[in-house]
Amino acid sequence: MTLKARAQEKVERAGIANYSFDQDVLVMCGVRYAIEACECGEPDCDGVRLRKKSAFPRILQ
Numbered sequence: 001m002t003l004k005a006r007a008q009e010k011v012e013r014a015g016i017a018n019y020s021f022d023q024d025v026l027v028m029c030g031v032r033y034a035i036e037a038c039e040c041g042e043p044d045c046d047g048v049r050l051r052k053k054s055a056f057p058r059i060l061q
Contacts, residue, residue, distance in 0.1 A: 003036070004024060006048040007026050007048050010046055011028065026050060032053040034051045035049075
């Protein structure tokens, strides 16, 4: 199963219906999340981590 499919499963399991994908970025309620592999080793980990993406690139700071 791909990371994108795992992220979709995670979101749907949480009961969230207002989401979409832009390439490999998850968009929920206008907030963008990078999809990353998680290797924390926790027994209930589903192997996917969502990291909130900044609205502005750091180069503009």
